[in-house]
Amino acid sequence: MPAAKNTGRPQLLFVDGSFEELAGEMAEYLKAEEAKQLLSAGSEQKPVSKDEVLAKLVASSQALTAVPEKEFTAASNLMIHLVLQSSDPRKHLPALCAIFSKPLTSSPVHGVALSLNALTTVFNLLEPTDPIRARVFMEILKFLKNHGMFDGMRQYLEKLPEWMESWGTDEEFQRKLYEEVAEVALEAGEDEQSYEFILKALRTFDADDKEEVTSDDAQRLSLRAVRMALLSNTHFLFQDLRAIPSVQALSDSHPVYSQLLDIFAEQDLEDYNDFNEEHEGWVDQQKLDHDKLHRKMRLLTFASLAAATPSREIEYAKIIKALQIPEEDVEMWAIDVIRAGLVEGKLSQQRSVFLVHKVTYRVFGQRQYRELATRVDHWRVTLQNVLGVLRQEQVNAKAQKEREQQELERKLNSASLGGGERGGGERGGDRRRQNQGQQQRERTDNDD
Template sequence: MENIDTIFVDGSTYQQAEELAVYIAKVNGSADPQQDALVHEIKSHESGSTSDSLTLILVKHADALAKAPTKEYEAVFNQLFFIIRASSSDIISETVPSAINSILAGGAESVIPKLKVLTNLFNILDVRSPLRANVLVALVNLAASSGYLSAVQSQLDKVASWTDIWGLSPADKSNLYLCISKALQTESTAAQSLDYLIKALRASQDDASRSMGSLKAEAIRAVASTLTSPKLYHFEQLAALAPVRALAGEKIHMLLEVFLQGDLAQLQAFLQHNAGFVQEYKLDETALLSKMRHIVLTQLGARHVAQKLSYSDIATALSIPVEEVELWVIDVIRAGLIQAKIDQMSSTVHVNRTTYLTFGQQQWAEVRAKLSEWDESLSDVLQVIGNAKLIAQQQAHSAASVSVQSKTQ
C-alpha cells in the first residue's frame, strides 16, 4: 500500500453525490432512479449544504454499493471515498467504519475487488490517521479468510512503524496487534501470529486502564504457542511480560517455569501428573519433551565448550538410547543452538559453541569459572614468557662476557 491519495473523478462533491444516489437507487431496483427518494434527499442539500450532510446520507445507503457488478465495484466506492474525504475530520471518523462494513457486506464475486477498494480507502486517508488501523484490520481479516494473505504480507512488516505514525494509544496498539494475530492463526502463519500476539501483550503493559488479568486467554495462548513452537527457545522475555506474570499459580505458568528453571525429569513428572491440563490446552507432549531435550543438550554443551562429550553422557542426560544420540545432536545443530562436530570413531561430540537460552546465577557461575581458568592459563603463559626472557637475558649477558674476555686476551 503506497501513500497515494488521489482518486480521479469528474465534477463537484454535490454532482458526485447526486450521481452516486442515482446509482444506488438503480442498484436497489427503483423504477425511476432519477425520482427516487434518496436522490430527492440529496438534491435538497444542493445549495448551502456541506459535504458532511451528503456523506452522512450516502454512507447510510452504502451497503447497496456492495451489490455493484465487479467491473463497476471499485469505481463506485471510489466515488463514495471522494465524497467522504471532502468532509470534516469528525464526519470522516464517524463514517469510515461504516464504509468498511459496506465493503465487506457482500457483492463482488471475487475478493480481489474488495481488497483493491480497501487498499484505496487506506491510501486516501491521511497518513497520520488512526482510521488506517481500522482499514488495515479489515484488509488482513479479508485476506486471511479468503486465502489471499500473500496480498498483504509485505505490509505487515510496516505495522510497528505505522502505529507510531498514527499515534495509537497503548490500548489501540494492543488491540490492533491482537486483531492481526487472530487473523494470522493459520498453520502457515502461526509463527507470525505468535509474534503479533506477544507484541500485543507487550503494548498492553503501557495501558494503565487495562487489567493484566483481562488478557489471561491471550497470555495462555502466547505461552502455549511458544513452548510448543519448534523454533522458539528463549522464554525469559515472555516470562517478564506483565500479562504472563499475572498467570502465576496457573498450570501453564508452572509449565513455563519448568522450561525456564527445570530439567527433563521435572517436565516428565509435570506431564505425568497433569494429563488433563495437557489435553485441555491441546499441548503436544512429544513436542514439549523434544524441546526440553534440545535445551538439556544445549546446557550440557555450554558446560563443555571446547571439550568432548561422550555419547553415553549425552544419552544419560537426555534419557535416550545411545543409538539415538547422533540424531538429537544433529537436531540441536540444525536449530542453531550449538556448533559441534560428531566423531563417530570415538563416539564423542566436540562442542565448539553454544547458545545460552537463559542467563541466571548458574550461568554467571559458569562464566566466572571459565574466566578464572583463563586467568590461570594466562598467568602460566606470562610466567613462561617471563622465564624465557630471563633465560635470554642471561644467555646474552654470558655471551657478552665471553666476548669481552676474548678481546682482553
C-alpha cells in the same frame, strides 16, 4: 465542470465536478431514490445537506458488490471521494469499508483484489495523522485475515508503531490491532510472527497496574503466548516471555502453566518427567501435545549439558543419561540440537565424545555466571600454558640461532687459519729454491 474544492486531503486526479453533480451521478448509478430526492429538493436558499445525502448513498452502496467487474474500481473511487467531502467522514467510512470488505459477487476471480484495492484507497486518501485511519486499517486487517492474505500485510508491519503514535491510539486499540495481526499471521502459518505480535499486545498492559496485568484479557493473552511458545518448533528461549508482568501473574491464576514454563525456561528432562508424574494427565487435558514437548525438552537438556561442560567435550555416556536415550540415538539427537540452533559442534566417534564449539544459554543467572567463570578460568589456564610453550619456543629458537651463528664463525676462522699456513709454505719453498740456485752458481764459478 468546476473542480471539486480542495479540502486539504489528497484527491483522486480524475474526479471532477461539484458535490451535487457527482452525488447525483452516484445516486443514479446505485438507484438510490432517497438520495436523488434530497438532491432535487436542494436550492440556493436551502443547500442540500452533504451528510444526509451521503448517509443515503452509503446505505445504497451494498449494490457496489454486484456491479460489473470493470466498473467497480471507478464506482468505488467516486463513492470514496464523495464520503471524504463530508465535514466528518468518520460518520460514513466504517459502513463503507464494511461494504468493501464483502466479496464482489460479479468477479469470483479478481473480486478479492478489487475489494482490497478499495479499502487501501480509503486508507491512502486519508491524512497520515487522521485517527480514523486506524479504524480503516483494522478493517483491512480483518479482510486480510478472512482471505488468508498475510503477504499483503508485510509491507505495513514495520510502519505500525509509527502510525499508531501519529494516530494517537490508546493501549486498548493497539492491543486489539496487534492481536488481529497475530491472527492473520497464524492463519498464514507464520507462527513465529504471530507469537511476536502476541508479545507486543501483552506489553500494552500497564506493568505498574496490578489490576490491569491480572485482568481476564491479560491472562487470556498470557496463556495464549505461553502455549504458543511451548508448542513452537522454533522457539527455545523463554526469558523474554517470563519478563512480561502479566505472564508472571500466571503464577497465581494458573500456577501449573507457570510451573511448566519455568521448567522449559531453565530446567531439564528429569524435571519435566517429575512434572508429568505430579500432574498426571494434565498435559493431555490441555491439548499440549506431550510428544512435541518431550522432544523439545530433550533438545533443551542437551543445550544445558553443553553449556555446563567447561571442557567443551561431552562424553556419550552423559548425553545418554541426560536425554534418557539409547547409545545408537546419540548422533541423531546431536544433529537435531545443531539444526535447532541451540548448539554448534561435532561428534568424535573414535573418542565417543561430542565436541562443543558454541552453545546458546537458555538463561543467564547466578548459576550461569559461575559456569562462565569456570570456563574463563579454564581458558585462562589453557592460554597461559600456550603462552608458556610459545615463550619457551622463542627461547629455544634464539639459543639455536646463537649456536648456529657461533658454529658459522668457528668455521670461518678455521678456514682463514688454514689458508695462512699454505701461503707460508709456498714462500719457504721459493727461498729454498733460490738458495739452491745460488749454491749451484758458486760451485760452477769454483770449477772455473
